[in-house]
Amino acid sequence: MNSQTDFTQRTVEYEILLARFKELLKKNTYKYTIQREVILETLYKSDEHLTPEALHQLIKEKFPELKTGIATIYRTLSLLEDSDMVTSLSFGSQGKKYELGAKEHHDHMICTKCGTITEFVDEAIEERQHRIAEEFGFEMQDHSMQIYGICKNCKKLRFIYD
Amino acid sequence: MNSQTDFTQRTVEYEILLARFKELLKKNTYKYTIQREVILETLYKSDEHLTPEALHQLIKEKFPELKTGIATIYRTLSLLEDSDMVTSLSFGSQGKKYELGAKEHHDHMICTKCGTITEFVDEAIEERQHRIAEEFGFEMQDHSMQIYGICKNCKKLRFIYD
DNA sequence: TTAAATTTTGATTATCTCTATCATTAAGTC
DNA sequence: GACTTAATGATAGAGATAATCAAAATTTAA
Structure with missing residues (x-):
């Protein structure tokens, strides 16, 4: 990975969240990837409820060098939801909106x-x-x-x- | 329309509902059609929450002569929902389920x-x-x-x- | 009652969201 | 650093819903 990646404005709260995430990954023999962290981080920084599409846009803007695919967004959101780290709200044909559920x-x-x-x-x-x-x-x-x-x-x- | 269509088991409650529906149509210069009535009636008779697909199946079985298309089901459900006569529950990617909201x-x-x-x-x-x-x-x-x-x-x- | 005006319909295509697939790449392990 | 395994991105596929459009049905008005 590119160690130059800009992780600004990290708070203690976020560090705890990230640690919890890493622990979760390890426990299930999932691998830590920069894409997964960036998704968690972007959800954390956003005060809004995000659609997978909106999340993808945000990440493409902030971390264009990662070329994160939409499939990874969906996969990671499912993973996070299954682990109760995020929750979703359904809007019928308008799809789902996600938010960090740690709060x-x-x-x-x-x-x-x-x-x-x-x-x-x-x-x-x-x-x-x-x-x-x-x-x-x-x-x-x-x-x-x-x-x-x-x-x-x-x-x-x-x-x-x- | 075919006046032979079998509308059995009509209750007073249903007649009131139907009258309300016809009034709604008139008020908005929508037209009364047998398809619309059959959709309302099928929703009324069903105790379950129906998906558009399930509703379509039921109607095809009960009123095969109408050859009701799935598009009409969707259109009518939207119309009914916009008029607050039915409500829907969302299931994310599993679509919506509808029920009569008159109860x-x-x-x-x-x-x-x-x-x-x-x-x-x-x-x-x-x-x-x-x-x-x-x-x-x-x-x-x-x-x-x-x-x-x-x-x-x-x-x-x-x-x-x- | 019939003709004209307008809406609705069914069939079909298009779109949108989400999932599956798969070859390539990257983590974790020794 | 080499090996094993999982994750990724691109893309195709599935399923639900919306849009299109010619044909049919309903309402209006004469």
Whole structure:
């Protein structure tokens, strides 16, 4: 690999994440590659939920010398998702959007006008979800909740454009 | 149209739904067609969440004389979804499943082994969702919640096959 | 009731997302 | 450093959904 590759703005939090990733790879006899790290890093730096396509674009811009193929993006995202390091949100025919799942669990509020995703956590809901799964004899692996609507900002704009 | 078409088992509830649909069509200067009605009716009679493909199969079996094309299924489902008469659940690359949205609102518990969808309603969660949207100045249009995991039945089978 | 205007349909092609394949390249191991 | 194994990029393939378009059906208006 090119040791000149620019990994700026590394935080302690990221270093811990990376260590966890390397450990995960080792445990499964997967190999550490620069492509995998760059994907993790790009997800980490992005505050947004990224589609595989968007992630690919970002990486091509930032690390053009790697010539990372879209297949590697998909493969790595699957790997990360299987290992619970990232989670995805489905948008039907619009595909999936991914985010690093190392953070605290949260739900999503999605604006149907501008597509912006706002995150939130609500303990009461989390708690009810567990209770409901239990009631049904269901072994919960994951859950997701989305609230669809029009965000504060678009509500303002509506008066101008509609 | 063929007035011989067999519309058995019509309930009052369905008649109301159909009237609502016809009204919707008229309001938007869409035309009433037998294909559109058959799609609505098939969704109504099905207790399951249907993929466009499954819906197409059902309709081909029940109304072979119509020779309904898959494109019409997609078009009509979009129309119904845009008008909030049906809602869809996304399964990433596995496409969408549709259900009539005229019933009481409910959430979903999805088995990641067998794909079965169990519906449930929880007032506490419904209430919290409204409150959260309000807090963010968000105008809620819809919401969906999914709990993913392994259902009671598959949990039993796991001991045998895994 | 019929003719004109307009929309919908079915068949087909195109597109988009994602997965599989495979020869080449790169990591990990000794 | 050589060997073993896995990962990569390019590309083809699969599956779901959307676009196109001529033919057919519905609605409108006379």
